[in-house]
Amino acid sequence: MSAFKSLFKQTFIYGLATVLPRMLNFLLVRLHTDESVLKSVSDYGDVSLIFSYFVLFNVILAYGMETAFFRFFNKEDDKSKVVGTSCISLIITSFSFFVLALIFQNQIANFIDIKVEYINVVIWILLLDALVIIPFAWLRAKARPIKYSVIKILNVVINLGLNLFLLLWLKDLASESSIFKTIYRPNFEINYIFIANLAASAVTLLLMLPFYFKVKFVFNKKLWKQMMQYAFPVLIAGLAFSINETFDRILLDKLLPEDIAKTEIGMYSACYKLAMFMTLFATAYRLGIEPFFFSHAKTENPQKNYAKILEYFVIFGSGILLTVIVFADVLKVIFIGDEAYWKAMWIVPFILLANFCLGIYHNLSVWYKITDRTKFGAYISVFGALLTLGLNFWLVPVISYKGSAIATLTAYASMMLLSYYFGRKYYPIPYNLKKIGMYLMLSITLSILSFYQFRGNYIIGISMLIVFLGIVYFSERNEIKQLLKK
Template sequence: MSVLKRFVQDTAVYGLATVLPRVMSIILIGLHTDVLGNRSYADNTSFYVGATFLNVLLSFGMETAFFRFFSKSQNKQRVYSTVLIAITTVSLIAFVLLWFLKTPITTALLLPPQYYTYLLGITILDALVVAPFAYLRAQGKALRFAGIKIANLFVYVVLNFFFLWTIPKYNLQFEWFDPENLVRYIFIANLAASAVTILIILPDFLKTKLIFDRQIFKQLWDYGWPVLVAGLAFAINENLDKLLLGDLLDKNIMGAYAGCYKLAVFMTIFIQAFRLGAEPFFFNHASEKNAPQTYATILKYFVVVGAAGLLIIISFIDFFKVILIRNDSYYIAIGIVPAVLLANLFLGIYHNLSIWYKLTDKTRYGMYFSIVGAGITIVINIVFIPIVGFMAAAYATLVAYGSMMLISYFIGQKHYKIPYNLTRIGSYLIIAILFSGLSFYVFRENYLVSVILLAVFGALVLKLENKELKRILLKK
């Protein structure tokens, strides 16, 4: 089997674990925006912004460091055991410390304090499974990984529908149920799902021979701490806009913005599935002679699929919006979608390009790039949100990720040369952006024109890539 075909197959399995939760999240977007007003949806957004920051802190770069050292270590079990003990210890200590930081954290997040216990429980439980999940990916056990993720999803979705739809619809009477505080039950469903995940993966804890190797941990930490800083900067890039909208404008606008931001979920699915399969693949094949050419080919087809996704979603955005968000009070922010989608595509390209500093153990560059992006995000949001409104937040994300992508490429080529086909990649991006702009701003809801533009883009790709695609698919 060719290397690229194996990569595609692994990514497809990880994609299953990603796509199903995201498909369910698409359904839940409709449920949540139906039953929650904009302010309650803003609380839901603040909650998960907080979870994002805490998840980055509690994993402190160990997941990426694990893949790097696991792939080249002679004693793989010792690497895994060290990471498992480190994350578990930090999580338990953090639980105690974070308990006493309730007031400053909830104030910073614009989150009602009553939800803090759920936030803390979910993030601690999720941190405890970081190492076992990374171990499954590194061993190529994609099916078990996907199975556990799907079990987590099942519990979460079922409880969401039970709390938010079944009980109100059939007027079921429970003394503990508060119909005026429905957002609380989203967090309870998530906490239950995280607890189930811990129970399923518990055997991976029990059968592991626990050995903490200080020398290995030092190497992991030296590699991982820049990843931690980069992760925090990325969390700022991805989430600060929502908090600032709530602070500088109001929570109703914040909720509408966050709801429409979810329309980029299709691009997020693709990027996340790619990352789950790509990170261990890139490390495992780094020693092969043709690795740089393989990485270049993967990026080209990543851009092809991502650009096609961009064009499809933007061309049919008015179709998708009524399926995902039926509450039209959220539509005031629909104009952010093209910028947010393109920003996410730039982010996906950046993740692909980032392989150079991970393979050369120069993860500090990832930290630098993310800090640059965070700086751009902060400045544009603070300066322009009071002037332009919520569109400033979307453009800040686009400029930040676009800048990170370009800087990473130019610096990366000096440290780890990869023969990217910039002519093809640039052409696909420019054409997709041009066609998307025509569909959204000139031929809005004219689906005949949208189909023609998609057909032209697809025909161009097939004409240019036909020979290479045949060679890859037919190669054993």
């Protein structure tokens, strides 16, 4: 039980580092979807499309080195060798990308149909973000979640503050002061969004610079080859995940008629954000359990702990799923600034459930990480990506963004089932399928009833939520009491 106490403590702190920044970022959705800031839904579609490419290139620039760092940091006796080798590798690749991207920025802009003025800022952001990958991984590996959290939160506070200043206040200040008039540029809103992001990334790197002064910059070629061998399947899996997570916006842009594509992307992206609550929980949990998986791999009977971890995840995730569904129409008013975006609310249950399945998949993925069979992670992720692409190509021309939502759920659910199937063969874990299945089916059934049959009826919706929580309490009351005592 002490192991779970440690896990929950780290998950809570990492959760703050994830939930708080993303909650602040979610306020940006409210800001960016306000018609007084970005003039149309299609403008928000432009921003969402650019951030989709962000995700893709962030994965490429990390190329699985973060996960490889965790694996070898816990495996090797000489940890400074792991830190130095991974740092040198990422520094060289990051600056190589930076130089090449600047040289070919006009060609890149033409290829992905994004203004070159945005591309220039994006290239700088990608470089700065890549240079803090290993420092942040080191903080996690050394179990220093508080420092990790403070810097992550500060990054978003700066980003949010600059967004508010540049998008809301600068225009008014420019009309009153000649100093601010020289700074302000009309119709420059999208640029301001990325400038704010750039400033936040720069401050984050500045705060992490002391790490680089402590590193012994010794490059071990043999270790690097081992790390790359481990990391390459993680890169493939990451690319596949980025396709599952954000490529739907890119496909919507390519597959829908030009006159409606950006508007559809804007509506879809805004309502997609309401699944953030599940994403936040799953991400915080993953940040807490990934070091836990590796550090407890050599303990006695770790499979028992891994099984219990998944149970806890499903219980909390089921509660979040049902809560967000019951209050979906309240949340849309709070977090989405313009009714023009609400047309895409149909996708919310699909995206919530899809992210729940993805979170379960991350929990199940312990088997291939612990046994160094990361190639299976790549195989499963590639399968999910191909499923995403195939279903989008088939469904988007027929039902637009609804097809993207269906494709996302299908892909993540399939990946979850495949990981469980292969995990039973290579690293059996005694999951309590009866209990996990019961919570899943109960929350999904109640969510379907609440959203599609009793939407807006909060008496029935809240009653369903109370019933679910009551069942959880009576089923888990002994373990809840033990955890509270600890």
